Amino acid sequence: MAYDxxxxxxxxxxxxxxxLAKLVLSPLTRMVYRPVVVGRENVPKRGPVIIASNHLAAIxxxxxxxxxxxxxxxxxxAEYFTGSGLRGRLNKxxxxxxxxIPVERGTxxxxxxxxxxxxxxxxxxxxxxxxxxxxxxxDGRLYRGRTGVAWLALASGAxxxxxxxxxxxxxxxxxxxxxxxxxxxxxFGEPLDFSARIGETPVGPVRREITDQIMDAIHALSxxxxxxxxxxxxxx
Numbered sequence: 001m002a003y004d005x006x007x008x009x010x011x012x013x014x015x016x017x018x019x020l021a022k023l024v025l026s027p028l029t030r031m032v033y034r035p036v037v038v039g040r041e042n043v044p045k046r047g048p049v050i051i052a053s054n055h056l057a058a059i060x061x062x063x064x065x066x067x068x069x070x071x072x073x074x075x076x077x078a079e080y081f082t083g084s085g086l087r088g089r090l091n092k093x094x095x096x097x098x099x100x101i102p103v104e105r106g107t108x109x110x111x112x113x114x115x116x117x118x119x120x121x122x123x124x125x126x127x128x129x130x131x132x133x134x135x136x137x138x139d140g141r142l143y144r145g146r147t148g149v150a151w152l153a154l155a156s157g158a159x160x161x162x163x164x165x166x167x168x169x170x171x172x173x174x175x176x177x178x179x180x181x182x183x184x185x186x187x188f189g190e191p192l193d194f195s196a197r198i199g200e201t202p203v204g205p206v207r208r209e210i211t212d213q214i215m216d217a218i219h220a221l222s223x224x225x226x227x228x229x230x231x232x233x234x235x236x
Contacts, residue, residue, distance in 0.1 A: 021097035039188035048122035053163035055131035076100035122156040142224040143231035150210035159191035164221030
C-alpha cells in the first residue's frame with residue numbers, strides 16, 4: 001500500500017515524544033559536541049523518506065534523529081525495551097523517546113519483520129532510518145549494502161536520502177558504554193528517486209543495482225575505504 005497523505009501517522013505519540021526529546025537534547029548535543037551538519041535542506045520536510053546511512057557506532061541511531069530536520073524512526077533491539085535495573089529503565093525511556101521500533105534480530109523472519117515495520121512507518125508518511133551495511137563497521141570501511149533498503153524503496157516509492165556520519169566511532173568506540181566528547185559530522189545527500197523502477201523484473205538484480213547506487217552515494221559523502229563484502233557481526 002502506497003503512502004496516503006490523508007492517513008494518520010503510524011505513531012503520532014512517538015513522534016511527539018521524539019520532538020520533545022529533540023527540544024531538550026538537540027541544543028545540549030550542539031553545545032557539547034559542536035556537530036557539523038551539512039545538507040539538511042536535502043531531507044524532504046514531509047511525506048515518506050528513507051534515511052540510508054553508513055554505520056560506525058551504536059550512538060548513530062541517536063545522532064541522526066537529534067540532528068535531522070524532522071523525526072526519524074530507527075529499529076532497536078527488543079531487549080532495549082525490556083531490560084531490568086536502572087540501565088534497562090534508562091534504555092527504555094531513551095529509545096521510546098527516540099521513536100525507536102523494537103524488533104527481534106537474528107533470523108530471516110525477523111529481518112523481514114524489520115522491513116515490514118519500516119514500511120509501516122513510510123506508509124504513514126514518516127522518515128525511516130536504515131543502515132544498508134546491516135551492522136556497524138569496526139574497521140572504518142564501508143561494506144557492501146544489503147538489499148533490504150532497495151526493497152523498502154520499491155515497496156514504498158519513498159525517496160532515499162544518503163547520509164554519511166564521520167566521527168561517531170570516536171564518540172563511542174566499540175565496547176565503550178559512556179560517550180566521549182568528540183566532534184561529529186553528518187552529511188545529508190540529495191534524495192534518490194527509484195519510483196520509476198517499481199515493477200521492473202527480475203527483482204533480484206534490480207534491488208542489487210539500486211542498493212549499489214545508494215552505497216555509491218553514501219561513499220561519495222563519506223569517502224570511506226570500500227569493502228566489497230558483507231559486514232558480519234562478530235561472533236559471540
